[in-house]
Amino acid sequence: MPTEVIRVVIVGCGVVGAAIAYELSQITGLAITVVDRQPPAQAATGAALGVLMGVVSQKTKGRAWNLRQSSLRRYQQWIPALEALTGQRVPVNHQGILLLGFEADLSKWDALIATRREQGWRLERWTPEQVGDRCPQLSLNGITAGIYSPQDCQIDPTALTHALVAGAAKRGVQFDFFSPVESLEFANTAELADATQQRCVGVRTVQGDRLLADWVVIASGLGTTPLLDSLPPPKIDIRPVLGQAMRVKLAKPMGDRTFQPVITGDDIHIVPLGDGEYWIGATVEFPEDEPSTSLGHGNTPEAIAAHPAALEKVWQGAIALCPALTEAEVLHTWSGLRPRPAHRPAPVLERLATCPNLILATGHYRNGVLLAPATAEWVKEEISGAIGSL
């Protein structure tokens, strides 16, 4: 191990950047700075519902499943450790996810249940009658089964990100908010064997500050593509997919007060928050659906408009699942932009061949909260592996 301090700059303090900072803060000898143009947990993270569709997802092998299962396991350790370290509460709903099936052929669910059993995870298939018994708030109209996933959970993404920031700060990580990174700085160095390679030596902020680094981690979601513009192809093209959601309130919680899982059906999540309040969401709106709002070069993601009709469709879908929601008061609605990599699977976890000390941990699309711990673990392994081999 080298004895000098190794400087790491992380660009972006959504749930992914905060998770990376927290994880890296466990390695001694790193001087870590997180830079963001906003305070933590804004952008996509500030809009997310925090539903962790891991065991219940149809991903059963390869990277997609490995990241999911590793995140679920890691969260079990992270949450109590974070709460103890920071004294901050991170609300987690441990009552699982109940996914409603509407298809006549349930064989894909039976196959998934069998696979999960072999992998050491639990999933249960409930009849519509069992669904009605456990969750009497549900209309059973068209429901052919309930797939109950007791080991999946839901986490408040904003509280989580703030706790990760507080935990990382306690372990010495520096945070530099309201500092937009304008560009990355590169140098060709003799130490690199390949002449086509370059080194990222740091970042420059809009204010003109230079932050020098031995490692730069890009966790900037939709801010990624412009930052990497000067690099040779292939381009990393992260595009926005808009999501709208709402918070509603009933006089009392629906169904059995002691059993309040996340309910998901027809890609609509009903997330219990306690005291009769629920998050309902989210729409999935591609800019391609509306050519005039698509992101051209230089446009800002904020230019994408939310369509009220899309949110109304989700709301009516939620009422069809839980008719008691007709009585609910809508407290507020919001929208956010999911960072989705074009022409490749999410997320982008990559160390660039042309710039080996630049790590991309971005483009988590619909699952950034779910995949944050596994992403952080991967970044930690990349850096600690390289440091170890120096």
Ligand SMILES: Cc1cc2nc3c(=O)[nH]c(=O)nc-3n(C[C@H](O)[C@H](O)[C@H](O)COP(=O)(O)OP(=O)(O)OC[C@H]3O[C@@H](n4cnc5c(N)ncnc54)[C@H](O)[C@@H]3O)c2cc1C
């Ligand atoms: C409505 C909605 C619901 C969702 N629900 C879920 C869910 O239930 N479960 C789930 O797992 N995921 C969900 N997601 C997806 C999830 O929100 C994202 O995948 C996740 O938040 C991505 O995190 P991130 O940290 O990579 O990006 P972000 O949260 O977008 O953070 C990126 C950060 O980078 C900063 N940044 C960008 N460019 C620069 C720059 N040049 N200089 C300085 N800072 C910069 C930004 O200010 C921002 O703070 C949802 C998303 C939406 C919109």
